Amino acid sequence: MLVVVCHDKETATWAGKPMTLTYRSWTSFTLQPLVLGPHNVPAITDPAEVLADTDAAQLWRDKMDTDLSFFRSESAQRLRAQGREQGFEQGLEQGLGQGVARSVLTVLTGRGIELSAAQRKLLADTTDVDQLNEWLLQAVTATRAGELFG
Template identity: 80%
Template sequence: METDLSFFRSESAQRLRAEGREQGLAEAREQGLVQGVVLSVLTVLTSRGIELSAGQRKLLTDTTDIDQLDAWVLQAVTATRADELFG
């Protein structure tokens, strides 16, 4: 018994695979950007001698909103306490 695999070679199937790859790459880039900004906030705070509580660190590392992370990295440059970032 022979199985018809023509669909997997079809133009539609190839397009779906390409779209899936592109979506996966876009998601990976976004995750990498988020992780990079989180690391930047941690680096700035550490270099300034500002320590985070476990809750603050979890809040920072769980955040995926790039606008919020950008705001925190800018605030980290002038903050004197972690509370100034996280309210």
């Protein structure tokens, strides 16, 4: 949005004309500036009037009202869907890792193998599902935690 403030009507009339950008003979963009001048915004000469609910204040609120149509557009919907899909995939991977880590802990606990605080932290902090699966397979036959975590 281009807002132009003019002090006289002649300049405001000139500035209010649409500006068109073209490439060769194709119109690619037309900008209609919002022109504020003495013809459509009354001058405020009293400082107290600035705080009052005047026609000028209402005009400003109307002109500055946010256009949210982009957020309902097809492009925005595609972007949101893409973000949801990526978030779903990341959440699925993270949940899978946490589940395998719990399985390693369950197998070791069931076999009576205790983990140190450092080993528990290592297991909880590991996000590599391949590494977690390797530890799960080793937990089935291990006799001590050191066989898994070195």
